[in-house]
Amino acid sequence: MAILTPLFFVFRNYKEISGKVTAALFFNIALSTLFFVVRKTPGICEVLPSTENTPCDFDWREMEAFMFLSCIIVIRNRSALSWYQTYSTALQFAKLTSAYLFWRMNIYFGLFYMILCVIRLYFLPDDRIKLPDSVEYLNDLQDCSKGYWLICLYSTWSPQCQKVAPVFSELSRQYSCEGFKFGKIDIGRHDDIAKKFKIRTDSMSQQLPTIVLMQDGAGLQKRPVVQTNGKLQKFHFTEENIVQAFHLNQVYNEVTKGKKPEDKKKD
Structure with missing residues (x-):
């Protein structure tokens, strides 16, 4: 649900968003979904630390974090007035959740992920779309x-x-x-x-x-x-x-x- 909510909103506003995508947006989405991707990618997930015997599946704590993320996104976006506010809120909390899960998996993974986020903020900051208005x-x-x-x-x-x-x-x-x-x-x-x-x-x-x-x-x-x-x-x-x-x-x-x-x- 945490992944589907922003994706559904993007699909609904495809015509408006399609002409406004930037490199910052793509990299932001990649960072926000990184934990989900590495946990499910064959060849990578097998070597990752896991608290259970299913390294390529989410454990109960990770599922709990994703459920909590879904609730937060829904609650925070009830008052969203535009697609920008919706997706930026979703990606912001997705990165916070990913940082926690990477840190829980391994302290060095957590540090590396946080460094990636800092690099992204420095070189590709959130760019609020500014179109000429009247x-x-x-x-x-x-x-x-x-x-x-x-x-x-x-x-x-x-x-x-x-x-x-x-x-x-x-x-x-x-x-x-x-x-x-x-x-x-x-x-x-x-x-x-x-x-x-x-x-x-x-x-x-x-x-x-x-x-x-x-x-x-x-x-x-x-x-x-x-x-x-x-x-x-x-x-x-x-x-x-x-x-x-x-x-x-x-x-x-x-x-x-x-x-x-x-x-x-x-x-």
Whole structure:
């Protein structure tokens, strides 16, 4: 399960990931699955230390570690907003598990594996994919007084805003066009805008980020929403949820007269 979970996610997002693979990603995957490979490879597994009489099979402690790894990956990725967050979390904990298992097998194997990980970090660091986006950083709502705008109201100190940032950038790359723009406003520096949309900006606020769809300067809808009883209706900022909640396909078709977002990538 620990191996299948990230692989299933890669398969599901194959079209998005296929053009973004790097040498760092391949080497990272190789390191993360190294223990599994050497334990199951004929000619290698026979000479490896084993606590049981089946050197080419996992012992009970190794199976226990893999089960624990599966649980951790599932729990940590429940709030993942993009494929990058999912696979990076899975590979990170897979390497930690492999380091423990190699160390348990033999102290020198553990040291060698840790040296490989350090070398990988130095020469092939994790490279967050940075594609050019179409997000404009605004200081005033007057800047979005014409046409449709999807505005992300964020704060620099909020971890949730940092998690949503690559998702918002990806959506801007897909949907931004003449008549439909994407913008971001740091409401930590603009209290007047925070008050206009009734957003708390204190450290306990659960309204960050807030995304607002505007047309000709007027707010049409926003997420998350504070209900009439004062309770916050939480919103999970995945690409699919944002597209559905703000009807991005309909807005895009309206301003481009039926042209699909995918068509823009071919222009």
